[in-house]
Amino acid sequence: MGRVYYVSKNVGLGMLVLATIALATIIALSIAYDKERAKNRGKPENEATDSTSMPTPLTTPSTPKEPWDHYRLPDSLVPVSYNVTLWPRLRPNADGMYLFTGYSAVIFSCVKETDLIIIHSNKLNLTNFYGHHAKLSGLGDATAPTIQKTWLVVKTHYLVLQLRSALAVGASYVLHTEFQGELADDLEGFYRSEYTEDGVKKVVATSQMQATYARKTFPCFDEPAMKAVFTVTIIHDQGTVALSNGREIDSVIDGMPLRVTTFEPTERMSTYLLAFIVSDFVNIQSTQNSNLLIRIWARRKAIEDRQGDYALNVTGPILQFYEHYYNATYPLSKSDQIALPDFNAGAMENWGLVTYRETALLYDPIMSSTGNKERITTVIAHELAHMWFGNLVTLQWWNDLWLNEGFASYVEYLGADYAEPTWNIKDQIILYDVHKVFAVDALASSHPLSRREEEVNTPAQISEMFNTISYSKGAAVLRMLSEFLTEPVFAKGLSSYLNTFAFGNTVYTDLWDHLQQAVKNTPGMHIPHTVHNIMNRWTLQMGFPVVTIDTRTGSITQKHFLLDPDSESVLPNPGNAHIQMRVSGEDWVLANTNVSGYFRVNYDLDNWDRLLSLLNTNHQALSIINRAQIIDDAFNLARAKIINTTLALRTSKYLAKERDYIPWESALRNLDYYILMFDRTEVYGALQLYLKKQIQPLFEYFKTITANWTKVPTGHTDRYNQINAIGIACSMGVDGCRELIKSWYRQWMESPHHNPIHPNLKTTVYCSAIAFGGVEEWDFAWRMFKNATLASEAVRLRSAMACTKVPWLLNRYLEYTLDPTKIRKQDATSTIQYIARNVVGMPLAWNFVRARWSYIFQHYGRGSFSFSNLVNGITKRFSTDFELQELKKFKEDNLHVGFGSATLALEQAIEKTTANIKWVTENKAHVLKWFTEEST
Ligand SMILES: *[C@@H]1O[C@H](CO)[C@@H](O)[C@H](O)[C@H]1NC(C)=O
Ligand SMILES: *[C@@H]1O[C@H](CO)[C@@H](O)[C@H](O)[C@H]1NC(C)=O
Ligand SMILES: *[C@@H]1O[C@H](CO)[C@@H](O)[C@H](O)[C@H]1NC(C)=O
Ligand SMILES: *[C@@H]1O[C@H](CO)[C@@H](O)[C@H](O)[C@H]1NC(C)=O
Ligand SMILES: *[C@@H]1O[C@H](CO)[C@@H](O)[C@H](O)[C@H]1NC(C)=O
Ligand SMILES: *[C@@H]1O[C@H](CO)[C@@H](O)[C@H](O)[C@H]1NC(C)=O
Numbered sequence: 001m002g003r004v005y006y007v008s009k010n011v012g013l014g015m016l017v018l019a020t021i022a023l024a025t026i027i028a029l030s031i032a033y034d035k036e037r038a039k040n041r042g043k044p045e046n047e048a049t050d051s052t053s054m055p056t057p058l059t060t061p062s063t064p065k066e067p068w069d070h071y072r073l074p075d076s077l078v079p080v081s082y083n084v085t086l087w088p089r090l091r092p093n094a095d096g097m098y099l100f101t102g103y104s105a106v107i108f109s110c111v112k113e114t115d116l117i118i119i120h121s122n123k124l125n126l127t128n129f130y131g132h133h134a135k136l137s138g139l140g141d142a143t144a145p146t147i148q149k150t151w152l153v154v155k156t157h158y159l160v161l162q163l164r165s166a167l168a169v170g171a172s173y174v175l176h177t178e179f180q181g182e183l184a185d186d187l188e189g190f191y192r193s194e195y196t197e198d199g200v201k202k203v204v205a206t207s208q209m210q211a212t213y214a215r216k217t218f219p220c221f222d223e224p225a226m227k228a229v230f231t232v233t234i235i236h237d238q239g240t241v242a243l244s245n246g247r248e249i250d251s252v253i254d255g256m257p258l259r260v261t262t263f264e265p266t267e268r269m270s271t272y273l274l275a276f277i278v279s280d281f282v283n284i285q286s287t288q289n290s291n292l293l294i295r296i297w298a299r300r301k302a303i304e305d306r307q308g309d310y311a312l313n314v315t316g317p318i319l320q321f322y323e324h325y326y327n328a329t330y331p332l333s334k335s336d337q338i339a340l341p342d343f344n345a346g347a348m349e350n351w352g353l354v355t356y357r358e359t360a361l362l363y364d365p366i367m368s369s370t371g372n373k374e375r376i377t378t379v380i381a382h383e384l385a386h387m388w389f390g391n392l393v394t395l396q397w398w399n400d401l402w403l404n405e406g407f408a409s410y411v412e413y414l415g416a417d418y419a420e421p422t423w424n425i426k427d428q429i430i431l432y433d434v435h436k437v438f439a440v441d442a443l444a445s446s447h448p449l450s451r452r453e454e455e456v457n458t459p460a461q462i463s464e465m466f467n468t469i470s471y472s473k474g475a476a477v478l479r480m481l482s483e484f485l486t487e488p489v490f491a492k493g494l495s496s497y498l499n500t501f502a503f504g505n506t507v508y509t510d511l512w513d514h515l516q517q518a519v520k521n522t523p524g525m526h527i528p529h530t531v532h533n534i535m536n537r538w539t540l541q542m543g544f545p546v547v548t549i550d551t552r553t554g555s556i557t558q559k560h561f562l563l564d565p566d567s568e569s570v571l572p573n574p575g576n577a578h579i580q581m582r583v584s585g586e587d588w589v590l591a592n593t594n595v596s597g598y599f600r601v602n603y604d605l606d607n608w609d610r611l612l613s614l615l616n617t618n619h620q621a622l623s624i625i626n627r628a629q630i631i632d633d634a635f636n637l638a639r640a641k642i643i644n645t646t647l648a649l650r651t652s653k654y655l656a657k658e659r660d661y662i663p664w665e666s667a668l669r670n671l672d673y674y675i676l677m678f679d680r681t682e683v684y685g686a687l688q689l690y691l692k693k694q695i696q697p698l699f700e701y702f703k704t705i706t707a708n709w710t711k712v713p714t715g716h717t718d719r720y721n722q723i724n725a726i727g728i729a730c731s732m733g734v735d736g737c738r739e740l741i742k743s744w745y746r747q748w749m750e751s752p753h754h755n756p757i758h759p760n761l762k763t764t765v766y767c768s769a770i771a772f773g774g775v776e777e778w779d780f781a782w783r784m785f786k787n788a789t790l791a792s793e794a795v796r797l798r799s800a801m802a803c804t805k806v807p808w809l810l811n812r813y814l815e816y817t818l819d820p821t822k823i824r825k826q827d828a829t830s831t832i833q834y835i836a837r838n839v840v841g842m843p844l845a846w847n848f849v850r851a852r853w854s855y856i857f858q859h860y861g862r863g864s865f866s867f868s869n870l871v872n873g874i875t876k877r878f879s880t881d882f883e884l885q886e887l888k889k890f891k892e893d894n895l896h897v898g899f900g901s902a903t904l905a906l907e908q909a910i911e912k913t914t915a916n917i918k919w920v921t922e923n924k925a926h927v928l929k930w931f932t933e934e935s936t
């Protein structure tokens with residue numbers, strides 16, 4: 001074991017031989033880790049062992065004096081167990097407020113002498129006990145000190161008790177609180193979600209605790225390492241059901257209208273994984289995995305329409321897969337999953353009661369698309385992966401979030417692949433994580449995966465950890481590590497990590513230690529450095545390398561890859577290696593097979609030529625993801641000015657023969673930049689002719705395999721590529737495409753209750769039909785939009801209406817966006833973005849937004865994430881001096897109004913416009929020439 005073939009190199013004609021280049025060599029060489037530099041940046045190599053030498057963090061210039069001014073709890077008290085009773089009111093009180101009341105008793109033990117009790121509590125009104133906010137008693141022989149005073153600290157979310165004497169080390173106490181909170185519709189903590197069924201408004205009480213909202217539900221030690229056992233009781237109306245992490249053990253009628261449901265005590269767990277739900281939802285269930293109860297919960301109508309069936313079908317197999325993969329049984333006695341009408345995140349891995357957006361759990365066999373189905377499978381696989389990794393074993397603190405999320409984002413592909421083995425879903429990590437995060441991690445403004453514990457304190461700093469780098473780069477480097485160690489060794493280390501730390505907490509280096517142990521216990525396995533050393537290069541430094549292979553000399557060099565050639569690399573660039581990479585004649589070298597490595601690859605021009613001619617003559621000699629990788633690497637190397645733009649464009653020539661989705665998708669994503677830069681210039685005519693020529697065979701291919709568009713392709717990714725084929729063919733003017741979609745749309749207009757368009761194709765067909773139609777097509781879409789009962793159908797229509805090329809229709813639609821009776825407030829900014837995406841709509845949207853900035857800002861701009869997307873969306877095409885001046889003027893003119901959450905986006909827009917102007921100036925003539933030559 002231990003030798004992983006990482007570079008394939010063909011030797012001799014037609015014979016593909018794997019060269020004996022260990023992956024380790026490249027990984028170890030990539031971004032050589034510079035200890036001195038890292039120390040200067042205050043980042044110790046090993047957080048676990050070097051902690052004594054850690055310098056004081058630069059981020060906290062003045063250390064707060066009082067313990068309750070720190071965002072982190074003191075280490076003097078540890079919780080053991082809680083009894084929590086909650087009573088949410090699903091009807092408003094006389095003041096129109098929705099409330100919940102509750103009671104909690106927490107047993108904690110004292111491990112360091114202290115006369116202070118500091119516990120989290122946020123936005124709760126606490127009942128007084130004899131003038132104090134809480135009551136304290138001793139457990140067993142312990143006598144509780146008397147309380148001198150209690151107070152709340154709003155900034156740090158604490159309830160503080162000052163005692164007259166110290167708590168005894170080793171003794172345990174009980175803290176009792178009674179409280180009242182608001183069951184607001186704020187999607188945080190214990191909150192309220194509303195929906196309408198059969199014309200009746202229904203209210204659901206549900207919860208989202210991650211990361212810092214458990215403290216808004218009941219007073220608790222709200223940090224992930226403060227694990228405890230929770231015994232939960234929920235009081236609720238008859239006719240509703242109460243759910244929580246544990247299995248319900250008793251539900252008795254207590255007085256006429258009320259029911260009291262008690263749950264089995266949880267395992268030892270973190271507060272951020274708690275969940276409490278009261279609803280009138282119903283479930284479907286199975287006990288296919290021996291004794292484990294598996295349930296899917298949703299609105300009655302959704303369950304009756306069998307929208308939960310698919311989720312129930314895949315949950316059992318996915319849990320079985322993880323039990324085998326982790327070599328550990330599912331740690332709980334039941335698995336509930338519930339679809340909520342209002343939910344902020346996509347899903348949340350509460351232990352034993354996972355919450356989802358409806359679109360991430362409910363599958364409608366008639367209305368949902370293949371893409372909807374895939375999302376359901378991968379989201380379920382992601383959340384269930386956390387039941388062990390994250391929930392059973394939990395990272396000590398939020399700075400290590402990348403390991404938790406990166407891990408789940410990697411293994412979700414394994415779990416989904418087990419549930420749907422025909423989908424080839426593991427390959428898609430290239431598109432949805434690796435290439436996606438490459439784009440962000442190639443910017444000079446990127447940051448390392450790992451943060452020091454001291455750098456992450458406030459709730460806002462914790463929220464910032466939930467980003468693309470944590471999820472997707474985390475997934476990419478863990479996948480690399482797993483393939484490098486081989487999956488059996490990776491799984492062995494993982495299993496020993498999970499079994500060792502079950503119900504406890506860890507830091508990320510604990511995983512490295514267990515993987516190292518697994519390597520050691522594998523006979524014959526050698527790796528050139530410790531797991532620890534190898535992974536430091538990827539986790540402590542930002543960015544990734546471009547590895548350059550010169551097949552004339554055999555040399556391999558690497559440097560930090562930055563998209564903007566003018567930005568300064570902050571990383572060292574050492575490490576030349578000479579590993580028989582010399583080839584000649586028709587032999588070629590392709591590095592990073594499987595794209596297991598988190599880096600890009602460049603070659604000498606001769607080898608590029610040989611790879612291109614291989615693509616043109618026999619592209620199937622390379623794997624699907626390697627084809628996608630060659631395209632994505634080439635286009636990005638060209639953007640970074642490492643290779644010539646025409647070389648990148650040449651990677652798209654073989655596409656006329658390509659039938660697979662991943663390479664096509666990769667090329668279209670890259671060509672999209674060319675479309676945006678040139679669709680208002682003479683280059684576009686030539687580009688259109690070229691792409692038309694390239695897409696035509698794909699269009700014909702799908703026409704054939706679907707028997708003149710009467711069937712759905714059987715292959716999972718073929719279904720996606722069919723969407724690309726139709727969308728691109730119609731917009732590039734392939735014969736027959738527009739007529740086809742127009743006739744489908746016509747049929748629908750003629751019988752609105754019978755939509756003949758397959759759900760997979762709806763988004764594309766609606767858009768094309770409206771783009772090539774007039775007011776009649778538009779008005780029909782508007783009527784269908786107003787009548788839509790399925791949220792995803794409404795979204796498809798709302799985006800399609802932005803596709804019209806008729807200016808007055810676009811302007812009227814823009815006006816609709818500011819009328820909440822026409823377009824819901826939450827959808828306004830995304831609708832304007834859809835319009836700006838259209839080349840005709842872009843200037844109209846820009847004028848519209850400029851003219852009404854202060855109105856839009858006041859009514860639509862408060863703290864919303866979508867606001868920066870609005871600025872990004874509108875300015876995406878900006879690539880002329882004139883537009884740059886307009887943008888700067890817009891900034892000056894509206895300084896008094898402000899830009900709120902779009903402030904940074906505006907700065908980035910100015911920066912990107914500047915870069916676009918430069919790129920267009922340098923490349924336009926070559927690109928025009930190339931497309932002209934290639935389109936004939
Ligand atoms: C918690 O509830 C259990 C069962 O109702 C009870 O036996 C126990 O005394 C309670 N603990 C505290 C600290 O109130
Ligand atoms: C908490 O108390 C304040 C002050 O009395 C009151 O304004 C607020 O409505 C209360 N909140 C809840 C949820 O009871
Ligand atoms: C769920 O599984 C059953 C039994 O295999 C199957 O008949 C049904 O079509 C599946 N439902 C969905 C939505 O996949
Ligand atoms: C699985 O776990 C058991 C016990 O926990 C252990 O004996 C066994 O070696 C593990 N298997 C693997 C492949 O790690
Ligand atoms: C790219 O290559 C072409 C032809 O080989 C050459 O004419 C052109 O100057 C090069 N472009 C750039 C930007 O270097
Ligand atoms: C598709 O249509 C063409 C021309 O209209 C016809 O010749 C061909 O037989 C059709 N193919 C199928 C499978 O229906």
Ligand SMILES: [Zn+2]
Pocket residue numbers: 349382383386404405408
């Ligand atoms: Zn996750």
